[in-house]
Amino acid sequence: MKGDACKAIALHVIVIAALFALNFVLPPYHHGVLARVMVLAVFAMGYNLLFGYAGLLSLGHAMFFAAGLYGAGLPMVHFGWGVPGAFAAGLLAGVLLSAVIGLLALRTKGVAFMIVTMMFAQVGYLLVYYFGSWTRGDEGLVIQQQARAIQFGATRLDLTNPVTRYMAALALFAIVLIATLIMVRSSFGRVLVAIRENEERTRMLGYDTFANKLAAMVASGAICAAAGAAYVILFGYVGSTFASIQYSILPLLWVLLGGAATTLGPLVGTVLMFYLIDGSGDLLKIYAPGWNISYLGIVGVALILLVLFFPKGILGTIRDRWARWLP
Amino acid sequence: MAFGPHLLLATLEGLVTSAVLALMALGLSLVFGVMRVVNVAHGEFYMLGAVLAWAVASAFGGHPAIGFLAALVIAPLVVGAVALVADRLVLKRLDYNPEATIVATIGLLYIIQQAALTFYGADARPVQAPFNYRISLPWFGYSGYKLAVIGASVALLLTTWLVLSRTRVGLMMRATQYDSETAQAFGIPVGRVYAGVFAVGAMLAAIAAVLIVPTSQAHYLMGRDPLLLSFIVVIIGGLGSLRGTVVAALLIGVSDGIISMFFSPTLAKIIATLVVAMVLVFRPQGLFGTSAR
Numbered sequence: 002m003k004g005d006a007c008k009a010i011a012l013h014v015i016v017i018a019a020l021f022a023l024n025f026v027l028p029p030y031h032h033g034v035l036a037r038v039m040v041l042a043v044f045a046m047g048y049n050l051l052f053g054y055a056g057l058l059s060l061g062h063a064m065f066f067a068a069g070l071y072g073a074g075l076p077m078v079h080f081g082w083g084v085p086g087a088f089a090a091g092l093l094a095g096v097l098l099s100a101v102i103g104l105l106a107l108r109t110k111g112v113a114f115m116i117v118t119m120m121f122a123q124v125g126y127l128l129v130y131y132f133g134s135w136t137r138g139d140e141g142l143v144i145q146q147q148a149r150a151i152q153f154g155a156t157r158l159d160l161t162n163p164v165t166r167y168m169a170a171l172a173l174f175a176i177v178l179i180a181t182l183i184m185v186r187s188s189f190g191r192v193l194v195a196i197r198e199n200e201e202r203t204r205m206l207g208y209d210t211f212a213n214k215l216a217a218m219v220a221s222g223a224i225c226a227a228a229g230a231a232y233v234i235l236f237g238y239v240g241s242t243f244a245s246i247q248y249s250i251l252p253l254l255w256v257l258l259g260g261a262a263t264t265l266g267p268l269v270g271t272v273l274m275f276y277l278i279d280g281s282g283d284l285l286k287i288y289a290p291g292w293n294i295s296y297l298g299i300v301g302v303a304l305i306l307l308v309l310f311f312p313k314g315i316l317g318t319i320r321d322r323w324a325r326w327l328p
Numbered sequence: 329m330a331f332g333p334h335l336l337l338a339t340l341e342g343l344v345t346s347a348v349l350a351l352m353a354l355g356l357s358l359v360f361g362v363m364r365v366v367n368v369a370h371g372e373f374y375m376l377g378a379v380l381a382w383a384v385a386s387a388f389g390g391h392p393a394i395g396f397l398a399a400l401v402i403a404p405l406v407v408g409a410v411a412l413v414a415d416r417l418v419l420k421r422l423d424y425n426p427e428a429t430i431v432a433t434i435g436l437l438y439i440i441q442q443a444a445l446t447f448y449g450a451d452a453r454p455v456q457a458p459f460n461y462r463i464s465l466p467w468f469g470y471s472g473y474k475l476a477v478i479g480a481s482v483a484l485l486l487t488t489w490l491v492l493s494r495t496r497v498g499l500m501m502r503a504t505q506y507d508s509e510t511a512q513a514f515g516i517p518v519g520r521v522y523a524g525v526f527a528v529g530a531m532l533a534a535i536a537a538v539l540i541v542p543t544s545q546a547h548y549l550m551g552r553d554p555l556l557l558s559f560i561v562v563i564i565g566g567l568g569s570l571r572g573t574v575v576a577a578l579l580i581g582v583s584d585g586i587i588s589m590f591f592s593p594t595l596a597k598i599i600a601t602l603v604v605a606m607v608l609v610f611r612p613q614g615l616f617g618t619s620a621r
Contacts, residue, residue, distance in 0.1 A: 058427050058430070060430075105605075105606075105609050106609065108609050108610075109608060109609060109612060111426060111427070112364075112366050112426050112427075112430070113608055113612055115366070115427075115430060116366065116559060116563070116608060117605050117608050117609060120559075120601050120602075120604060120605040120608070121605055123556060123601050124598055124601050124602050124605070127594055127597055127598045127601070128598065130594050131592070131594045131595060131598060250434055253431065257431070295442070295445070297438045297439075297441050297442040297445065298438065298439060298442030298443075298446075300435075300438050301434075301435045301436065301437065301438025301439035301440075301441075301442060302435065302439060303435070304431055304432065304434055304435030304438070305418055305432050305435035305436065305439070307431075308422065308428050308431045308432050308435070309418065309421060309422065309432070312428070
């Protein structure tokens with residue numbers, strides 16, 4: 002058991018070190034992609050905490066991402082807030098929203114939980130349009146370049162600079178990855194898995210399952226909101242697409258592909274799915290011109306194939322077959 | 329126009345919405361009631377019906393009624409066949425596990441949208457109504473076709489109710505809904521009932537779409553709003569309850585018509601969605617449903 006823990010920690014250190022090293026070797030396009038993918042992988046990690054570990058399938062996580070996005074973006078645009086304040090506002094918005102939604106939605110189970118979360122997310126999406134004079138709906142808002150920087154005394158970190166941006170994304174990714182690893186190895190993480198496997202039995206053992214699920218929901222919402230806030234600060238754009246149902250489905254897809262209930266699965270799934278859509282787009286334009294194949298078809302086929310033939314995802318299968326120690 | 333006629337117009341529009349909504353929600357409710365499957369792709373079956381109606385109607389020349397009637401027969405059959413294939417290839421293999429089927433029907437939703445985008449394109453296209461007759465009321469003229477839609481919907485709802493309550497097939501469906509294992513033990517081909525119900529559910533959505541498409545247009549993203557509305561209807565009416573579904577469709581359709589006419593449509597949607605989410609949280613059996621087993 003002790004050896005397994007060492008292996009797991011070593012693997013995570015290697016992954017973070019590799020991502021750090023990639024900063025110096027990647028060509029500009031892939032460098033930019035990876036920065037974006039790391040932020041989206043944080044979103045997927047937040048989703049995974051609830052879906053993979055606690056076994057709660059939400060179809061509304063776009064609202065937490067959007068809470069971070071708008072929570073950070075709107076004060077920056079309308080009140081001229083700095084980066085640290087905006088990030089904190091986005092995070093706080095996510096925590097508050099997930100606590101309220103959790104208190105309501107966790108009264109339901111299974112299918113009802115999925116529909117309720119989807120409906121709340123839809124309300125969030127519509128609210129973005131309702132307050133169109135502030136959010137500018139699907140057209141969205143662009144954050145000015147000079148606002149996206151942090152002032153540390155005399156030094157100024159310009160987050161629009163590709164390297165700084167990559168490092169900021171990596172820092173967030175690393176913090177959330179380590180936090181997730183600690184969380185799922187703690188007794189809290191074990192209780193979540195117990196709830197996923199058999200909630201009644203867990204309650205019989207004396208655990209307050211509702212409180213644990215609520216804590217998982219808030220942690221998940223906070224991580225997703227952090228991803229949203231980082232996204233707007235690093236890439237400078239907020240739009241209603243990020244609140245749409247599509248952004249509730251995508252993290253589910255990334256987590257399913259990478260492997261639910263594995264700490265590194267979200268990263269693997271997000272990277273693969275991004276390059277699958279990106280790469281196949283070019284190939285299909287060459288071999289099937291005029292077919293208009295967009296992310297729709299690819300995401301659809303991927304979802305069905307995964308759920309039919311590969312329900313444990315990549316890292317989940319590896320863990321089952323070869324590496325039992327994988328966290 | 330004065331307030332009274334305005335309200336009458338809003339109510340009429342609301343009734344047309346209700347008629348279509350009731351058919352579509354009935355399909356969703358049947359599938360959930362009998363199979364315990366939440367079909368997220370239901371809106372896409374609706375969209376497919378409308379798109380096929382355009383394809384069939386434009387293939388037939390002559391009087392628009394010929395093309396429309398052909399569409400009313402062919403489109404639901406094709407959509408039913410698509411649903412049947414989806415059931416055999418995907419849902420059955422997942423053993424109708426509720427969570428896995430939701431993910432699979434999300435996949436199906438995207439695939440059908442992609443197919444429509446590829447073969448039909450991104451444009452919205454109109455279908456001609458089979459007849460143009462305006463009924464003149466003292467304050468405004470109203471489309472006779474829209475009233476015919478209400479009539480057709482009522483007839484179809486009655487037929488479905490009769491089939492469910494009076495025939496052998498209906499009995500098999502009700503038995504499967506009540507307890508699929510016991511039904512299987514009594515020799516009911518549960519697998520075929522599932523496949524049939526999934527196809528019929530999709531066909532109801534397709535018929536609803538063919539009926540309404542002459543008053544709007546066919547577009548590959550048109551399934552989204554009706555899906556959400558029919559979810560709302562099915563939840564308010566109680567999952568799997570036929571009578572509740574019809575009452576809820578009336579309630580939602582008419583109030584949506586009236587609220588959208590006098591207030592912002594976005595606000596109407598926000599309120600309706602929020603109310604429904606709360607119903608699901610605090611009264612999971614629906615407003616009219618009996619308590620869940």
